[in-house]
Amino acid sequence: MKSVSDLKVQIFADGADMSSMLDLYRQPYIKGFTTNPTLMRKAGVKDYERFAREILERITDRPISFEVFADDEHQMERQAHKIAGWARNIYVKIPVTNTRGEPMDRLIRRLSTDGIQVNATALLALDQVRHVAKALKGGAPSYISVFAGRVADTGRDPVPLMKSALELLPATTQLVWASPRELLNVMQADEIGCHIITVTSDVLKKIDLIGKDLHEFSLETVRMFHDDAARSGYKLEFRTEERPVGSLP
Numbered sequence: 633m634k635s636v637s638d639l640k641v642q643i644f645a646d647g648a649d650m651s652s653m654l655d656l657y658r659q660p661y662i663k664g665f666t667t668n669p670t671l672m673r674k675a676g677v678k679d680y681e682r683f684a685r686e687i688l689e690r691i692t693d694r695p696i697s698f699e700v701f702a703d704d705e706h707q708m709e710r711q712a713h714k715i716a717g718w719a720r721n722i723y724v725k726i727p728v729t730n731t732r733g734e735p736m737d738r739l740i741r742r743l744s745t746d747g748i749q750v751n752a753t754a755l756l757a758l759d760q761v762r763h764v765a766k767a768l769k770g771g772a773p774s775y776i777s778v779f780a781g782r783v784a785d786t787g788r789d790p791v792p793l794m795k796s797a798l799e800l801l802p803a804t805t806q807l808v809w810a811s812p813r814e815l816l817n818v819m820q821a822d823e824i825g826c827h828i829i830t831v832t833s834d835v836l837k838k839i840d841l842i843g844k845d846l847h848e849f850s851l852e853t854v855r856m857f858h859d860d861a862a863r864s865g866y867k868l869e870f871r872t873e874e875r876p877v878g879s880l881p
Contacts, residue, residue, distance in 0.1 A: 641822040646830040648675040664695040699725030723751040737767040744771025751775040769802040781811030
């Protein structure tokens with residue numbers, strides 16, 4: 633069983649809580665960071681630019697993705713150029729379509745050709761990967777984020793999709809396994825040669841469990857149940873005439 637240091641896949645912390653991000657920044661196995669408007673809203677971020685600039689003053693040597701939030705292609709482009717100007721380690725997240733389902737391939741191509749590091753996001757289907765990969769070919773370094781966790785939510789195995797996606801990427805593009813649901817996904821991403829996996833704080837809390845002895849883990853689980861029952865003060869009272877089920881008279 634591999635340890636964290638043995639993994640080839642790069643682990644990016646996914647979130648928008650500044651304190652948590654800075655704590656994770658101290659961990660050498662965290663190779664980058666990703667955010668999105670939903671995570672920022674959940675973390676209580678009120679001022680998008682102020683939050684971004686504050687975190688960028690402290691995280692200077694690892695890639696970090698910030699997403700546009702406009703829905704019009706022209707406004708997306710304006711936002712992308714503004715966001716990219718904040719720091720050199722930024723990748724600008726561009727959704728694969730707008731809310732009307734219109735592909736953003738042309739915008740992705742223009743931005744990448746202009747030298748902006750794009751993180752094409754919210755892809756779930758292989759044909760989306762094919763079109764976006766073509767748009768990114770010959771451009772700046774880029775990411776394609778396939779939401780493998782959401783694919784799994786539909787009852788589909790995301791591994792074949794991710795394997796096929798890897799074969800479509802141009803040389804300057806890395807595949808991101810996005811929205812994982814469990815630590816096992818880190819191992820799956822590593823096994824197939826995926827470049828990056830984004831991991832939330834909840835999943836990262838389990839990182840020390842990688843390679844843990846299963847018998848030891850079993851014993852810890854038994855002790856947890858026993859200790860929690862004791863701390864709760866649970867008791868069962870027995871009358872003298874009561875016998876255990878199945879016992880002889």
